[in-house]
Amino acid sequence: MWQTIRALPRTVWLIGLISLINDSASELVYPLVPLYLTSVLMAGPRALGLIEGIAEATASLLKWVSGVVVDRTRRSKPWIVVGYGLAALGRPLIAWVTSWPALLAIRFADRVGKGLRTSPRDALLAASVGADRRGLAFGVHRAMDNAGAVIGPLLAAALLASGMPLREVFLWTWVPALVCVALALALREPATPAPAPNVAQIGLGSGGAALPPVFRRYLVIVALFALGNSSNMFLLLRASELGVPQAQIPLLWAAVSFIAMVLSVPLSGLSDRIGRRRLLLMGYGAYALFYLAMGLSNPTGVWLVGWFAFYGIFLAATEGVEKALVADLAPAQLRGTAFGWFNMTTGAMLLPASFVFGLLYEHAGAGPAFAFSAGCALAAGALLWRWLPRTGATAGASGR
Template identity: 60%
Template sequence: MLSFIAGLRGLPRTVWLIGLISLVNDSASEMLYPLLPLYLTSVLMAGPKVLGLIEGIAESTSSLLKLVSGVVVDRTKRSKPWIVIGYLMAGLARPLIAFVNSWGWLLLIRFSDRVGKGLRTSPRDALLAESVPRNKRGLVFGFHRSMDNAGAVIGPLMAALLLALHVPLRDIFFWAIIPAAITLALAISLKEPKQVIKIQEPGFQWSFDGMSPELKRYLFAAGLFALGNSSDMFLLLRARELGVPQAQIPLLWAAVSLITTLFGAPLSAISDQYGRKQFILVAWVGFVIFYLGMGIPGLPIYALYSLFVLYGLFKAATEGVEKAMVADLAPMGRTGAAFGWFNLITGVMVLPASLVFGEIYESIGPSYAFWFSGGCAICSIALLKIWVFRSNI
């Protein structure tokens, strides 16, 4: 524990500042995120299919831009402009949700929000990876995800408070403008690191050429896993259907984020010493148990809450470690592209994942939708065990 605390204290200023930016930004994002399914169904009168369409298009677009921004950063060695523009777009988009009167406009605004995320994510991840040595990457990415999830605790608590005060859903979206302004100011204060390696590539490198076979296999398995990992909004929708009161939905999501916040950095730091492989395998098994359990008809409330605890631990054990794995396998000078491909492959699968999940959910039943996702995860675990991790990583 003492070494873990010492490691946190020794992190560079850039890592701490990016963590603070993510905390404030997610306070705004996650204040609204648990409310979108409620807003979509109760105000805009749309169902799970529309929810899947909106989230799939938004996240897939974001993923494509993550590749573009990652490749550009490898070439220009400048991360700050993309980070600032990305947070600016997201900050401007979210409060506009209060003005929409149809799900089409909500799709457009959600699309703009995710464009901002696509522009900033890979540059930010590359900057984090290059800020510390290899043996501290797990700690750095775990710390960043913990800060991000701390914002995801604050946001839903703010939403729950406003709902308890009977503030209309539309009005709550206006509150997102305050953390958006703070986030932008912090992003502007971010300093570009001094470059000690000169750019030697003649142009932008978009292909997999030069990427290690281990990275390619890992990306394939991660993509299959993502096919079963649809939008988290379906989890909140399912929780509401199983009997969780509307006012407690944000609290439930805040609890998941709190678990991820508390355990994300320590688990990721341990992976620096003992390897990333087992963390990912065990966490993906936890994901299977969670989704199979969520598909049980008439699931008792106490069991539902237990499963959401498990989901929080799953997120804590993977969010930082998976990115640290990508950084470990990335060729020198192409960290941005490696993160770009990882974010593209795992993110673009959200569109078919959400569309298929929404279709099964509405046409056949929620149980079969959750069991489909669990089946995809089982296949991914098999690939990790017998194909991806054939050598020690």
Template identity: 60%
Template sequence: MWAALFKLPRTVWLIGLISLVNDSASDMVYPLVPLYLASVLMAGPRALGLIEGLAEATAALLKLFSGVLVDRTRRARPWVMVGYGLAGFGRPLLALAGSWLWVLLIRLSDRIGKGLRTSPRDALLAGSVVAEHRGLAFGVQRALDNAGAVIGPLVAAAMLGAGMPLQQVFAWALLPALICLVMTFGLKEAPDGRPAPSRRSWHWRGLSGGFKRYLLVVALFTLGNSSNMFLLLRARELGVAQAHVPLLWGLVSVVAMLGAAPLSAWSDKVGRHRLLVGGYAAYGLVYLALAWQARADWSLWLLFALYGLFLAATEGVEKALVADLAEPGQQGTAYGWFNLAAGIMLLPASWCFGWLYQGWSATAAFEFGAACAGLSAVLMAWWVPRSAPPSTT
């Protein structure tokens, strides 16, 4: 792995560093939104579920749109730049939000930026490496992204510990956003020898049967994979101090950062399916344990570490498998469909989770998520066609 790591092209590292800086800004803010909604704006889990569901569904629709445009125009860089800029400059506006409706609008702007940049960025990353190193490349990107998710919560925890109000923490997120935008100017388009896609290549009917099955499993898993903010809300209810909430999320990011590159690189050798089945199973175990957790003790920190291991084993591998299954000339479209399948289900996922959480119980909500993950692991193992490891083809 180490020899291949040092041979990765400049584009992989630059995309990873941009992700690191952007996630530093995002995760200064992200873990604090449920606290801000509950303690300042007096909004409950249902409002949180609606905000996150609408925001992620908006991003999902734009990911398909931007992915198709990448294949049509053969240009990814402009969409990456606009996407990071829109999200980065919108995020600090949370400091001015006076109601949960304003939080919704700001989150929508943030997710619009994510929708515009994600599929083009993934296509640019996939096109910059050979298939044998695809898992490693996405693992490096996810590792650096999670490194930013470590830095952000630590900075936020330090600010809160020093007595800084939540609004000021939000405002400081502008600085890394500016740095991130400047770095995007250094990106270069990947050499493109792909055939031109047909006009109907973005339609559902134009996708291969195996890829459709994969998308359906991703959609089912996402139905039980509601916003991570509910994990932080659960931790707070179990007794975790407000200043420790960012640290708890930082632990998730540390584990994901350390595990992303080696686990994703491992999928280049043993195949993607094994990692995804194991990751989905780990997610289900974490959610079952959180459903039955009675108080905040050392086991809660262990559960959040296991959640980080789930992220490490799945985030990069899921995206590498998309490139493996994509038709020639349609990588942008394939990533658009993948991101749509994952993102569009976040609206019912977060809404249902919030409704179960507030209207029934936290136990019922987390058990529902665990059930979806368990079924997804079974279908991934037995229903989605198994492909050979990329390094053996």
């Protein structure tokens, strides 16, 4: 396993390092935005909801657009560089904003950058390795991304504890941002297949008709699962209701990210041997079990920590594997478009998923809300079993 990991191409490690550094800066800023909004800009939750809603919706749409454009231009690197460049420009500017509309503009630019770079980055990562190492490559990327999710909040806490003002914390984000841009400029694109005759005619309004039926069925499965995969903020709210002190909530989530970081490589790599479908089925089942436990029981103390650790295992077993399966099911000439549809679908479903979950939570209680999410996961697993046959694309590189 370790020899195989070390033998991964330079591009895989470079993309992973970029994600680690960028996510460290992003997760350093993200927890501080609500504090800055309320304590410095004197705005409230309504403004925060508007800012994040517009920002995330924009990112979801542009993930699709950038995926289609990559297939038409056969170039990923320019979009990756521009995407990280917008983040480099935007985050330090938060230190100088004096109103929430200005903060909205900066968050909008940051999410535009995310939307422009995500699908091209995934397509480049998939093109850099063969199918027999694809799960491992995406696992390495997710592990390094989760490492940033651990480093960022801890660094933010350390800087604030040292007495550094919020404005200075934002200003210092220009350092990792410029490093990310420099690393993105060092990326090399592998030789890509010539576009199929119909690729040049793919437009932004063409939909996913050019993609194979099995991939479109996979999108339905992903959308159904995503409908039950609401914002993780609800998990933290539930943990608070179950007795976790407010000061320990960030540490609990950092522990989840740490577990996902440690296990992403071995579990995603396992999908290269036992098959993507089998690992996703286990992952969807684990998600349903976790949500049923959180909603229908009242775990506390060590049991609660154990269940959150179990959730970290679910993340490690599914995040990289879902993307590896996208690359397995899509033709090489349409890989950018496929990742665009996948990323847009998962992003766009976050709003209705969170809305439905929140509505159930508020009016019916935690049990029905968490049971709804578990039901979506089980239904998605059933469709995965029925609609994606155990072929070479879903059963691992060996086709077993």
